[in-house]
Amino acid sequence: MALIGVLGGMGPLATVDFMEKVVRLTRATRDQEHLPLLVASLPHIPDRSRAILDGGEDPLPAMLSGIDLLNRNEVGVIAIPCNAAHHWYAQLQARSAAPILHIGEACINAIQDSVQRVAILGTSGLIAAGFYQEALTARGITPVVPDEVTQARLDASVRAAKANDIDEATVQLSAALAILIAQGIRAGVMACTEIPLAARNLSTPTITLIDSTLELARATVAFAVARGWNSPSPVALDRI
Amino acid sequence: MALIGVLGGMGPLATVDFMEKVVRLTRATRDQEHLPLLVASLPHIPDRSRAILDGGEDPLPAMLSGIDLLNRNEVGVIAIPCNAAHHWYAQLQARSAAPILHIGEACINAIQDSVQRVAILGTSGLIAAGFYQEALTARGITPVVPDEVTQARLDASVRAAKANDIDEATVQLSAALAILIAQGIRAGVMACTEIPLAARNLSTPTITLIDSTLELARATVAFAVARGWNSPSPVALDRI
Numbered sequence: 001m002a003l004i005g006v007l008g009g010m011g012p013l014a015t016v017d018f019m020e021k022v023v024r025l026t027r028a029t030r031d032q033e034h035l036p037l038l039v040a041s042l043p044h045i046p047d048r049s050r051a052i053l054d055g056g057e058d059p060l061p062a063m064l065s066g067i068d069l070l071n072r073n074e075v076g077v078i079a080i081p082c083n084a085a086h087h088w089y090a091q092l093q094a095r096s097a098a099p100i101l102h103i104g105e106a107c108i109n110a111i112q113d114s115v116q117r118v119a120i121l122g123t124s125g126l127i128a129a130g131f132y133q134e135a136l137t138a139r140g141i142t143p144v145v146p147d148e149v150t151q152a153r154l155d156a157s158v159r160a161a162k163a164n165d166i167d168e169a170t171v172q173l174s175a176a177l178a179i180l181i182a183q184g185i186r187a188g189v190m191a192c193t194e195i196p197l198a199a200r201n202l203s204t205p206t207i208t209l210i211d212s213t214l215e216l217a218r219a220t221v222a223f224a225v226a227r228g229w230n231s232p233s234p235v236a237l238d239r240i
Numbered sequence: 241m242a243l244i245g246v247l248g249g250m251g252p253l254a255t256v257d258f259m260e261k262v263v264r265l266t267r268a269t270r271d272q273e274h275l276p277l278l279v280a281s282l283p284h285i286p287d288r289s290r291a292i293l294d295g296g297e298d299p300l301p302a303m304l305s306g307i308d309l310l311n312r313n314e315v316g317v318i319a320i321p322c323n324a325a326h327h328w329y330a331q332l333q334a335r336s337a338a339p340i341l342h343i344g345e346a347c348i349n350a351i352q353d354s355v356q357r358v359a360i361l362g363t364s365g366l367i368a369a370g371f372y373q374e375a376l377t378a379r380g381i382t383p384v385v386p387d388e389v390t391q392a393r394l395d396a397s398v399r400a401a402k403a404n405d406i407d408e409a410t411v412q413l414s415a416a417l418a419i420l421i422a423q424g425i426r427a428g429v430m431a432c433t434e435i436p437l438a439a440r441n442l443s444t445p446t447i448t449l450i451d452s453t454l455e456l457a458r459a460t461v462a463f464a465v466a467r468g469w470n471s472p473s474p475v476a477l478d479r480i
Contacts, residue, residue, distance in 0.1 A: 001284070003280075009271065009274065009276065009277075010271060011271045011274070012259075012263040012266075012271065012274045012275075013260070013263050013264075015259075016256055016259045016260045016263060019252075019255075019256045019259070019281070020253070020256045023252040023253050023256060023404065024253075024404055026252075026404075028283075028402070028403060028404065029402075029403045030287070030399070030402055030403065031249065031250060031251040031252065031283040031284075031285070031287065031402050032283060032284050032285075032286070032287070033283075034249065034251070034252045034283035035252075035283070036249065036281060036282050036283060036284060037249075037279070037280075037281040038278075038279070038280055038281075038309075039277070039278070039279040039281065040243075040277075040278055041259070041276060041277040041278075041279065042276050043268075043271040043272060043273075043274035043275070043276060044241070044271075044272050044276060045271070045272075046272070047270070047271065047272070069278075069313060072313075073309060073312075073313070159270070162268070162269075162270055162271050163268060163269045163270065164263065164264055164266075164268065
């Protein structure tokens with residue numbers, strides 16, 4: 001048994017959402033059949049989107065401190081429920097003894113083969129980072145980058161969720177989706193972990209939405225269950 | 241700045257609920273104004289209620305390992321979102337350099353002075369542990385221990401929540417509350433952190449319910465905000 005490490009707090013409610021998805025995806029009849037987690041929720045990590053966009057404070061040192069903390073405690077794998085953080089994936093993985101699951105990879109693997117065009121629903125910084133565009137193109141899917149007006153709605157949705165205002169986040173996301181639908185878009189990746197929080201209360205069926213938080217949770221549970229980390233062992237408990 | 245330590249996984253969804261309440265109780269406009277947490281969600285810790293009731297495996301060694309893990313990472317305070325775990329509060333606090341907030345104390349402090357009788361809604365083990373009865377009596381409030389039939393419903397509600405079946409948990413809790421209401425009860429403490437999960441979807445107004453998870457979250461946020469842990473500092477980030 002090993003602990004699942006989570007580098008979180010980017011943002012805090014998205015980390016809670018990720019944990020809830022991990023718990024609900026785990027088949028269990030009692031506490032002892034669930035998966036053990038060590039979650040470093042470090043919201044003080046500087047803003048990823050701003051660092052990518054306009055030279056805001058570099059978040060890498062604080063993220064590396066979090067990776068070090070998790071590795072000092074001998075986690076067996078790390079999940080980072082923040083898409084923009086994966087702009088620094090290579091540096092984070094280079095520092096980490098534990099493998100880091102890639103949220104974008106998990107998310108793009110979940111897109112059905114029949115899908116030809118996918119809108120990227122994330123922050124401006126995530127769009128500027130460009131790795132979703134590259135990965136979609138590599139799979140033969142055309143990435144659709146929202147226009148300026150739509151992107152402003154998405155950025156506002158993310159900001160509202162980080163400030164605990166999920167109602168406003170939902171209003172902004174709805175407005176963005178209405179524009180995309182009018183533009184003929186039928187599928188989107190929620191490539192920011194705040195977007196699924198905003199999408200929870202969408203009142204009308206919209207477009208097919210792939211949830212990066214859910215897909216990362218699926219990959220995490222599959223990794224851990226394959227290694228039997230949901231099976232308690234007294235020896236392993238002594239080693240925490 | 242210090243980290244808030246959480247000894248969790250007892251059960252896992254209750255830990256997620258506790259974290260969500262901490263985040264939502266924190267006044268923040270962006271990630272960086274939220275509180276930093278280190279959460280050890282260790283569901284393999286042996287069942288607390290069974291250990292209290294019938295000599296089931298002792299959970300104390302595994303809980304102490306969790307307390308050690310949190311202290312090795314220099315948390316500044318510890319919250320344990322499991323009521324029955326507080327049967328071992330003295331031993332846990334004796335081992336911990338960081339102060340441990342007491343869930344029962346936080347919960348009972350939240351009861352209004354006008355309340356005279358309060359039902360204890362927890363597991364059979366929590367009832368057998370007796371510390372809620374003592375603390376209520378010390379405050380001049382008459383503790384009401386549910387009868388056998390009602391207690392069986394409460395235990396079933398908790399079991400269902402731990403198995404991710406919140407609908408069934410709600411059905412069982414509703415049945416327990418119907419009996420208590422018929423017996424003239426007007427207030428109850430949800431003295432098991434699974435009960436608030438079951439109470440989320442109660443369809444009818446029932447009795448005044450005091451939520452131990454929420455009260456522990458309030459005490460935790462107050463402790464951390466009073467010490468400025470929601471204010472990022474570059475120096476402190478280096479020390480994680």
